[in-house]
Amino acid sequence: MSEKRSLSALPSNGKAISISAVAEQAGVSIATVSRVINASKPVSADTRERVEAAVAALGYRANAFARSLTRGESRLLLVLVPDFANPFYSETVKGVASVVRRHGYNIVLAGAPDAQAPDQGAPDALYSRLVDGVISLASFHDLQPAMGDMPDVPWVACSEFVEDSGMPHASIDHGQAALDAVQYLINRGHRRIALLGADESYLWARQRHAGYEAALKRAGIPLDAHLVRIARGTDYGLGMEAAGALLALESPPSAVFAVSDTLAIGAIKAFRRAGRRVPNDIAVVGFDNIPLAQVFEPALTTIAQPMFELGAAAASLLLERLAGGHPRSLTLQHALVVRESA
Amino acid sequence: MSEKRSLSALPSNGKAISISAVAEQAGVSIATVSRVINASKPVSADTRERVEAAVAALGYRANAFARSLTRGESRLLLVLVPDFANPFYSETVKGVASVVRRHGYNIVLAGAPDAQAPDQGAPDALYSRLVDGVISLASFHDLQPAMGDMPDVPWVACSEFVEDSGMPHASIDHGQAALDAVQYLINRGHRRIALLGADESYLWARQRHAGYEAALKRAGIPLDAHLVRIARGTDYGLGMEAAGALLALESPPSAVFAVSDTLAIGAIKAFRRAGRRVPNDIAVVGFDNIPLAQVFEPALTTIAQPMFELGAAAASLLLERLAGGHPRSLTLQHALVVRESA
DNA sequence: CTGAAAGCGCTTACAG
């Protein structure tokens, strides 16, 4: 038993070793090997030992394709994420990964098809029934063209979903959260409050926008279209741009509600470049509470989303469905975190 | 042809449709269906049309497992990433995704096994020969226990690798980059320069540490162990902690070289909390040039790594190997970007 | 408890 041999799952011929090799080595049938490695049926202690020894000696691992083909499941879950660069998504994916892993599943990550790169089409993994289920953080607007002939795979939406569609999802109440944020600004005496929105193909962007308007209306503050800037995405740079436009207004806002922390940070950057102090000259409230929010200066006043828990909840919901449970949705709690920026 | 039917890849019985259903519908053998969907052999125009019509009508997609089982490849690549939260990794993964997708591959993302959670073991996907290859950003130290009986899958390391091992990798020259950073500080007149290091199970952390020492030595500045703080990771919080310790020194540094931007940002936060001005009281140089580096205030002076290109290069290297090419490594260029923090 | 055999859904020589 050379060191080399025990270090490799491959026999000298270079071919991966299969169940029949194990069976041969142990002097049993492949059915028996299957039974011991899966503990699916009783096997005599003696036989089991022989098989286990052979498995160990050969370094055998069941072939994932053959197994999935016969079992009809892959234990692979697709996670659709629109933008790796926004920490909101990475934190959420962490939550997904944490629960999914505990149940023996792996994650296939795919950037969501995106208006910017429409040629991508929907991820092939989806069509080819590679995955047992999907968790999507993507805009269904972007997914729409692809959804037509989507195979019937269990699906749960996370944070972003389709309203009144019965689509199972884990999310906060985006509208209420936005309302809370803007109400806070109103309570602090602001009346000229701008909205720094994001791509409204996202429901969360539309709902936060609606929450902004609802807060203003409730306070009897007339809406002013000039105070609404919708960015194409959530990059810092887009936040800077939009903030610049706000500053150029005849009568600029005294506060801005940004629908994402990254946008808020970009805006603050632009304000400071223009010589404005935050929050003294202009207050900024963000959304998400990414890790950076408390490190950035000024530290962000923001709506905290339970990012990790959102991902974990979506994963649990999907796992439930996979186990035969009924589709279910979960609304998690948000919270306003007051720090320095407003 | 009901709307419902055309929207689903499933026939009314709920079972996914297979190649034999298509063959039946088109009145040909499954071999012929296979030939037209793969364009693997000439098929008469007439037959092809019938098959294509059947495929379209049924919404047929080849089963990924059966295909992988017979073809012996999955077109799935594993990407091992240590920490989703560090933007360096997300940017790099973007680069990987961009080239990989163009070649018809999908990515399976796995958090690398990690000292913090040793129970995870190595990703199962690896063992079960699910993936055709792997791109690792993880520490091989952490992977070590798992690497023993790793199947013989093509492997390329990205940024983090094993020195003098012949392991194919895409990386910058970490040592030289660190030397450049520290030399810059020396040129600006600093002599008490601290190192804010990271988990030294990473080669990049060790090499940047070595570059720091080399620069000091070359300038005839004696090393001072008190000025070296090694953080367990790269979270903002760890940077703050380490910086706090530096401040508590009898004679604190006038400059610090942090081996990651996130650490640098955490350090700056701590310095400012303690009432220090950056760079006036203490200069800080970071490493990576994450998107935030130019937005943070003060904007970070840092070593720019071509993150996207690093990922793309690693992907290309892996694709080359998969296509039968020889293992190859690539060293990409770094650059010192001078902004405000030093 | 154990084995021979069918079957999962493909691809690919082998004949014709």
Added chain:
DNA sequence: CTGAAAGCGCTTACAG
């Protein structure tokens, strides 16, 4: 150009 059949590596009734 086309089809019947073998084979990829498993799991799981069906017998014994």
